[in-house]
Amino acid sequence: MPNYQEFKNQVLGRAYDIDGYYGAQCWDGYAKYAQYLGQPICHCTSSGYVKDIWNLRGSNGILNYNSEVNILQAGDIVVFRECSATPLSHIAIFDSDAGGGYGNFLGQNQGAAGGAFNIVRLPYSATFDTAFRPNQFAENALDHLQAETGVATLTYDNIQARLNGPTGSVVRKYMAGDQITYAWKYVGNGHRYIVWKEGDNYIFLAVSNSEIQGMEPWATFAPVQQDIGYSDSQLIQENGVAHFTHDNIIIRKGSPDGEDTGKRFMSGQSQEYTEKWIGNGHRYISWVEDGVRYFAAVSGSETQGEDPWATFTAPEEVEEKPTDPVTPPEEKPEKPEFPESVKMVGIDVSEHNADDIDFTPYDFVILRANWWTTTDKKFDQFADKLEELGIPYGVYCYDYCGDEASALEQAEYTYNLIRDRNIQMGVWMDMEDADGWKQKNGYLTKEHCSMVCKVFCDFFKTKGYFTGVYSTKYWFETYCPTDYPKWVANWGTNDGTCQDDFADYGVLHQYTSYGGMDKNVAYHDLDYYKSDPIVDTPETPADPETPEEGESIDGGLVNKLVKLLIKLVNKLLSIFK
Structure with a gap:
């Protein structure tokens, strides 16, 4: 029986031009795989690009030899949309999960010489909603039941119940309004199923016209028992x-x-x-x-x-390999703790952190000054300590505002907290929604979030401060695009190590919260973040009057001083009457 690993071993590093046109294209890679599987080859009959294979799946015959799936396993055929990662659409074979929203894919025309088969890392977000699993790789549905108890209420008529599998013989039909208590679910064969047992048989009933959760549902669901608590x-x-x-x-x-x-x-x-x-x-x-x-x-x-x-x-399956003779491990150079682009290492803290933080190991600290118009309870305490230690620090404001006027009020409140402080690492707008406040109040939009960031940063720029926005890369691209400097949060696996280099994207990187402490790196030296705040200076007092001609220091000016003293004495006398 064919298997993906065997195919991968056969083709990796080799190029195939199946149709004799344009060399080894991604379509030719798919066609080679179809030949290996013994399937008819689907062609790009509409646009001329491989996106047709997915778009025309209802009529091109691919579903006669493959089932649609949305949880990938090695060997699944995956079609990619037209996007920045795959501009003309693309087709490849899923190999393994690469982490961080990416997968490893085997295919042709992916950058290797002559278009040969290689493995590249591509985002799952670029794929169409479902992939194609060759029927040879389909497994016994009973071996893959997922325990889930609930009550399904059908919303469509004539839903067929099948015996011992999604393609088994039809035993009865259910109508809209019928309720079924089930014990398992199954995903496959282009649908989602509920499953229950009758005697020695398992009954499969499709409750969705797609394998994707929530897409084209044929039923609603409720727990068998409400508020049962956890055990x-x-x-x-x-x-x-x-x-x-x-x-x-x-x-x-x-x-x-x-x-x-x-x-x-x-x-x-x-x-x-x-x-x-x-x-x-x-x-x-x-x-x-x-x-x-x-x-x-x-x-x-x-x-x-x-x-x-x-x-x-699905989790990556690790293929068992014969045990090799034991050989001494090669000595590898120790991996540096931080990328070479890192210039300083620091932390950011708020009232949620302990009072006794040891700031001395860090090159800089960023303090929460306030959220909306409420001062962080430990801001003054931490700021005084850092100034005493001579450690440079910046501040951030956590956003809670509803319109442009309140956004400006928020910025002014932050300014009044820090105007007499020595801010050396910038003033930052913290744009996130950890407690769901923005979403609940309708403020989780690009228009609102980008407005708040602009109002805040414009205000502090005019005051002479280095200023920017804190958020994740996803938020920067989705809710708060900005031309101001970025302090980007990306924790990787959040194990305490700095796993990525964002020097080309931001000026600061919050790389972990491991151990309850948010840690950061700065990609520039301290001078880069220097603030030069504009201070309000008192009016310059008028210069003393110049003696007129004929007056001397010993004459007119002395007389004026004497008159001033007399006025002061008279005032004092009036006070003590």
Whole structure:
């Protein structure tokens, strides 16, 4: 039976021109794979580009030999949209997950010499909504049931229930309004299914016209039992990798509402998990590290596909290889702690941090000065300490404002807090929505967020301060594009190490929150962030009168001084009457 690894070993580094036109193109790579699988080859009959293979999947026959899937495994055929990563669309074969919202893909015309097969890293966001899994790689559905109890209420008529699999014989039909209590779910064959047992048989009922959660649903869902609380017995086994699409997802210890670890998942990060839990208004993934169980919400709703905060792929399968003779490991040069572009290392803190922080190991610190028009409780304490130690610091304001007038008021409040301080690392607008306030109040839009940043930074620029915006790369591109300097948050796997170099993107990089402390690097020396604030100076007093001609210092001016003294004495006498 064909398998992906065998095909990969055969073609890697080789080029194939199947149709004899334009050399080894990506389509030829797909065609070579189809030949290996024994499938008819689909052509680009509409636009002339490979996007046609996905767009015309309903009529080009590809679904006769493949099933549509949205959780990728090695060997799946993946078509890419027209976008910056794949300008003319693209087709390749999924190889493995690369982390950070990217996958490794085997294909032709991906930069190798002569268009030969190679493996490149491409974003999942560039792919169409579903991929194609060769039927040879399809597995027994009963081996891949996912435990999930619930009640489905059908919203469509004539939904066929099938015996022991998604393609089994039809045993009955269900109509809109029918309710079914189920014990498992299954995703495959172009649909999502609920499954329950009748005697020795398993009944499969499609509840969606797509494998993608929330797309073309044929039913609504409710828990079998509401508000049951959490216990380990409720965990549902499911192995996968969650790729987060939202920022600031809390990681909790022990239970879904357990201790906040202080760590956060950001958009673009990934986490492998082994269980899931549904309740408390969310859907959660769960995993164990060093004997401790952790939880993270992956949806703002308990309903599948509603308000998702992540996308999912299957975990990478590691192929067992024969054990090689033991050889001494090669000595590798020690990896530097930070990229060469890093000039300074620092932290950012607020009232949520401990009072006794040791600032001395750091080159700089950034303090939260305020949120909206409320002063951070520890701002003055920390600022006084840093000035005493001679450590340069900057400040940030966490945004809570609703319009341009309140955005200006927010900036003025920050200014009045810092106007007499020695700010050497800039004044920053913190643009995020960790508590969901912006989203709840309709302010999570590009128009609003970019307006707030511009008002704030324009204000401080006119006051002579170095100023910029703090956010994630996703937010900069989605909600707050700005021409001001960027302080970018990207934690990688958040293990305390600096894993990326953002010197070409921002001037500061918050690279981790590991251990409850936000750590940063600066890509420039201190002078780059220098502020030169414009201070309000008192009016210059008038120069003393110049003696007129004929007057002398001993004459007219002395007389004037005497008159002034007399006035003062008279005033004092009047006070003590």
